[in-house]
Amino acid sequence: MRRLEDKVAVITGAGSGMGRATARLFVAEGAKVVIADINDDNAKAAADEFGDAAIAVHVDVSKADDVQAMLDAAVTTFGKVDILFNNAGFSGPHQPLDAVDDAFLDTLYGVNLRGVYLGIKYVIPHLRANGGGVVINTASAMGLKGRKGLAAYGAMKGGVVALTYGAALDLAEDNIRVNSICPGMIFTGLAGAAADGSSKVPDYAGASALGRFGRAEEIASAALFLASDDSSFVTGVNLPVDGGMVAG
Numbered sequence: 001m002r003r004l005e006d007k008v009a010v011i012t013g014a015g016s017g018m019g020r021a022t023a024r025l026f027v028a029e030g031a032k033v034v035i036a037d038i039n040d041d042n043a044k045a046a047a048d049e050f051g052d053a054a055i056a057v058h059v060d061v062s063k064a065d066d067v068q069a070m071l072d073a074a075v076t077t078f079g080k081v082d083i084l085f086n087n088a089g090f091s092g093p094h095q096p097l098d099a100v101d102d103a104f105l106d107t108l109y110g111v112n113l114r115g116v117y118l119g120i121k122y123v124i125p126h127l128r129a130n131g132g133g134v135v136i137n138t139a140s141a142m143g144l145k146g147r148k149g150l151a152a153y154g155a156m157k158g159g160v161v162a163l164t165y166g167a168a169l170d171l172a173e174d175n176i177r178v179n180s181i182c183p184g185m186i187f188t189g190l191a192g193a194a195a196d197g198s199s200k201v202p203d204y205a206g207a208s209a210l211g212r213f214g215r216a217e218e219i220a221s222a223a224l225f226l227a228s229d230d231s232s233f234v235t236g237v238n239l240p241v242d243g244g245m246v247a248g
Contacts, residue, residue, distance in 0.1 A: 002028075003224065003227075003228040003229070004228060007030065007227075008032045008033075008080050008082050009031045009032070009034070009082065011035065011087055012036045012059060012086055013036075013088030014033070014043065014046060014085075015037035016039070017186075018138070018186060018220065019088070020042075020216070021216035022223045023046060025217070025224055026224065027050045031053070032053050032078045033053060034077075034078075035055065036059040036061075037058070038058065038059060038060050055077050057073045061088045061114075062111055067115075071084075071123055071126055074126075080126065082130060082133050084120075084123040084133075085135075085136045085138075085223060085227070086116040086135065086138065089140075089157075091153045097152065105152055108152055108153065109156055116137050123135065124176070127176050128174050128176070131175060133175075133177075134178075135176065136181065136226050136227060137160050137180040139158075139180040140154070140160075140182055140183060141240055141242040142158075143159075143160055143161045143182060143238070145245070161180060161182070164178055164180040164237075165238075172235060177234065178235055179239065180238045180239065182239060182240045182241065182246070183241050184240070184243050184245040184246075186218075186219060187202065187213040209244025212243065214241065218241060226239070
């Protein structure tokens with residue numbers, strides 16, 4: 001049996017990269033998927049790829065009204081929400097802490113931390129209505145260890161790590177599991193690859209202890225594990241998928 005048969009998943013940032021790879025795998029495993037993205041062209045292209053199993057929805061995850069509308073669209077089209085993958089995010093340039101523009105910091109916070117918080121907050125009633133469900137967040141290896149030039153980004157992703165811990169405890173009695181994935185250096189659309197994942201992953205031995213970049217499909221596999229009953233006793237976990245970056 002397919003592991004997500006009859007499930008409905010909402011994935012933010014699903015127009016490209018890790019989100020799109022996850023949507024592709026979830027559909028293959030039987031799910032209906034909401035492709036939520038701020039890039040309407042990418043979202044539509046992804047939804048077209050998946051046919052009747054997907055719809056495209058515009059979302060700015062930093063805006064509460066957009067997040068609520070995204071979830072309402074899932075219920076209107078597919079009848080419910082079982083899984084929310086708060087995946088949308090970005091890192092920006094590597095730069096010293098004192099060089100980070102204040103307006104950029106606000107945007108970084110709005111997408112990478114506030115967006116995750118809003119997703120969790122507004123999906124709760126939908127998941128409670130089903131008797132439970134799953135929330136997955138995209139944190140980062142940089143939320144678990146420091147890296148020169150990424151202090152601001154790491155702070156936001158560290159916030160996602162802490163939010164995941166707290167939300168898992170708050171929602172356990174509702175049978176809602178909350179976990180995060182902490183990617184290392186993954187080659188995605190935001191790093192110059194094609195949005196549909198068709199670009200060849202370049203060689204770069206320094207990307208991880210395993211001597212290569214991670215692939216978007218490897219994040220998707222971790223998300224499938226956390227979304228499915230394979231992880232039915234797993235909550236409050238921040239899972240590095242980083243080729244050994246955190247271990248170093």
